Amino acid sequence: xxxxxxxxxxxxxxxxxxxxxxxxxxxxxxxxxxxxxxxxxxxxxxxxxxxxxxxxxxxxxxxxxxxxxxxxxxxxxxxxxxxxxxxxxxxxxxxxxxxxxxxxxxxxxxxxxxxxxxxxxxxxxxxxxxxxxxxxxxxxxxxxxxxxxxxxxxxxxxxxxxxxxxxxxxxxxxxxxxxxxxxxxxxxxxxxxxxxxxxxxxxxxxxxxxxxxxxxxxxxxxxxxxxxxxxxxxxxxxxxxxxxxxxxxxxxxxxxxxxxxxxxxxxxxxxxxxxxxxxxx
DNA sequence: CATAGCTCCTGACCGC
DNA sequence: TGCGGTCAGGAGCTAT
Numbered sequence: 643x644x645x646x647x648x649x650x651x652x653x654x655x656x657x658x659x660x661x662x663x664x665x666x667x668x669x670x671x672x673x674x675x676x677x678x679x680x681x682x683x684x685x686x687x688x689x690x691x692x693x694x695x696x697x698x699x700x701x702x703x704x705x706x707x708x709x710x711x712x713x714x715x716x717x718x719x720x721x722x723x724x725x726x727x728x729x730x731x732x733x734x735x736x737x738x739x740x741x742x743x744x745x746x747x748x749x750x751x752x753x754x755x756x757x758x759x760x761x762x763x764x765x766x767x768x769x770x771x772x773x774x775x776x777x778x779x780x781x782x783x784x785x786x787x788x789x790x791x792x793x794x795x796x797x798x799x800x801x802x803x804x805x806x807x808x809x810x811x812x813x814x815x816x817x818x819x820x821x822x823x824x825x826x827x828x829x830x831x832x833x834x835x836x837x838x839x840x841x842x843x844x845x846x847x848x849x850x851x852x853x854x855x856x857x858x859x860x861x862x863x864x865x866x867x868x869x870x871x872x873x874x875x876x877x878x879x880x881x882x883x884x885x886x887x888x889x890x891x892x893x894x895x896x897x898x899x900x901x902x903x904x905x906x907x908x909x910x911x912x913x914x915x916x917x918x919x920x921x922x923x
Numbered sequence: 924c925a926t927a928g929c930t931c932c933t934g935a936c937c938g939c
Numbered sequence: 940t941g942c943g944g945t946c947a948g949g950a951g952c953t954a955t
Binding site: 741757 | 925927928929932933
């Protein structure tokens with residue numbers, strides 16, 4: 643599933659090419675998570691700006707269509723890939739398939755969201771600080787590569803919670819980008835038991851955890867945003883970009899460090915994988 | 924306010 | 940080979 647590295651790689655793959663394009667039309671497939679929030683025809687003739695990322699969201703700026711008074715105001719589309727979504731920007735797009743639910747047709751090509759499970763979203767807002775975008779973005783935690791995401795910050799944030807550290811990371815309101823897979827891998831890398839209460843983690847261990855989160859995400863980013871497990875299935879990519887998972891999806895298999903069988907437990911209705919020997923409370 | 928549980932959806936997988 | 944059941948999972952929403 644797309645996590646922060648995949649979303650960032652996706653962004654980089656089309657931002658420069660679509661920047662400066664002009665919208666010619668919009669095609670909608672089945673409903674996504676929320677309604678678009680604007681009449682599709684009101685997007686026509688708007689200029690597209692450079693795409694930015696916040697957490698796992700992408701922001702696609704759309705300028706004003708100056709010749710129409712009613713569309714004098716700029717805005718943009720907030721995009722999310724859910725867990726099965728992918729974006730492609732192609733000069734010549736085929737006819738939409740059964741899982742193609744949003745096409746932004748421009749004079750340079752078509753930006754298409756393909757999303758079988760439809761947990762993804764495309765939502766109009768006047769800006770990232772207004773409307774639906776503001777609502778969705780306002781609860782997000784720090785970007786993992788920001789300087790402000792550091793050991794003391796993480797320690798203070800975890801102190802305010804009593805949930806298991808894995809769930810605190812998954813919440814996304816402390817730091818964004820550590821989804822289920824990368825949260826498991828980062829905790830393994832930091833040697834921390836995922837069941838540990840978040841407020842019981844010492845300052846030094848928070849420093850280690852912060853570094854582990856960055857390292858894990860950075861590694862995936864450098865490898866082209868390979869989701870550890872089913873990236874190939876979901877996107878048809880060749881296996882050479884597969885990042886080796888140390889614990890995720892490896893229940894029963896030997897820990898890569900100490901050979902102890904990897905354990906699978908359920909936290910907050912989702913799977914957690916960890917090494918009961920390497921990862922301490 | 925913090926936390927726990929529910930929900931959306933469909934492809935993959937499993938046992939028969 | 941086909942079929943029904945089960946599961947995964949991002950993240951907002953609702954209930955407690």
